[in-house]
Amino acid sequence: MSAEVKSPNPTTEAEPTASSATVPMWLIALMLLLLLGGAVYFDARGGWFDARVYRPFAALPEQFQPPPPDGPDLRPGRRIYDAACAACHMVNGVGNPAVNAPPIAGSDWVLADGPNRLIRIVLDGLTGPIEVSGKQYGGGVMTPFKGTFTDEEIAQVLTYIRRNPDWKHDASEVTAEQVAKIREQTKDRAINWTPAELLTIPAKD
Numbered sequence: 396m397s398a399e400v401k402s403p404n405p406t407t408e409a410e411p412t413a414s415s416a417t418v419p420m421w422l423i424a425l426m427l428l429l430l431l432g433g434a435v436y437f438d439a440r441g442g443w444f445d446a447r448v449y450r451p452f453a454a455l456p457e458q459f460q461p462p463p464p465d466g467p468d469l470r471p472g473r474r475i476y477d478a479a480c481a482a483c484h485m486v487n488g489v490g491n492p493a494v495n496a497p498p499i500a501g502s503d504w505v506l507a508d509g510p511n512r513l514i515r516i517v518l519d520g521l522t523g524p525i526e527v528s529g530k531q532y533g534g535g536v537m538t539p540f541k542g543t544f545t546d547e548e549i550a551q552v553l554t555y556i557r558r559n560p561d562w563k564h565d566a567s568e569v570t571a572e573q574v575a576k577i578r579e580q581t582k583d584r585a586i587n588w589t590p591a592e593l594l595t596i597p598a599k600d
């Protein structure tokens with residue numbers, strides 16, 4: 396019987412050794428998954444070059460202006476006009492003789508009592524001799540925008556051209572409901588309007 400405490404024998408205890416072992420596959424797979432997850436997350440949330448990220452810094456003065464206190468917000472309509480109409484009618488609305496586009500600024504067609512003819516012009520386009528504010532134009536063709544813009548967008552662009560303070564326009568607002576009604580009434584039309592034809596339609600209901 397021995398009360399002797401066995402001390403670990405340093406000679407039989409193995410020395411720690413360094414050896415090579417392969418990295419487990421699951422760890423590599425996990426790392427790749429994390430990398431992929433991070434990339435997907437960044438892609439979804441990073442914003443890239445989205446206008447919503449950069450627009451506030453894009454030096455668009457309108458962005459810094461609050462909507463006019465009275466009347467509708469003209470900013471969405473201005474964006475549509477600048478993108479879709481200004482190519483022919485010019486940003487400042489003076490028209491362009493090179494494509495026989497008459498002016499929008501000061502136009503009696505634009506400032507009519509109601510939007511009945513304007514809505515038709517934007518939906519199905521226009522061609523044929525036209526008198527705008529006492530001057531003759533003709534020979535040009537305005538393309539239809541039926542398939543391009545929603546009722547809301549057509550209402551916005553027409554509201555903008557009818558109320559643009561830069562042109563001293565102060566005609567009534569155009570609503571999406573007015574556009575929807577005329578779109579329905581003219582849904583079978585497949586050719587441009589002519590000014591002569593439009594003049595037979597009352598400008599206002």
Ligand code: HEC
Pocket residue numbers: 476479480481482483484494495496497498499502503504505513516517521522523524525527532533534535536537538540552553556590
């Ligand atoms: C491809 C060129 C072109 C584009 C783009 C264009 N128009 Fe026109 N627009 C014309 C021409 C040309 C006429 C005159 C047609 C004629 O001679 O009968 C005209 C006539 C008009 C008229 C009636 C005359 C006047 O000057 O008041 C209005 C209103 C009008 N366009 C609004 C618009 C709006 C709003 C847009 C954008 C949604 C637009 N146009 C886009 C070429 C264009």
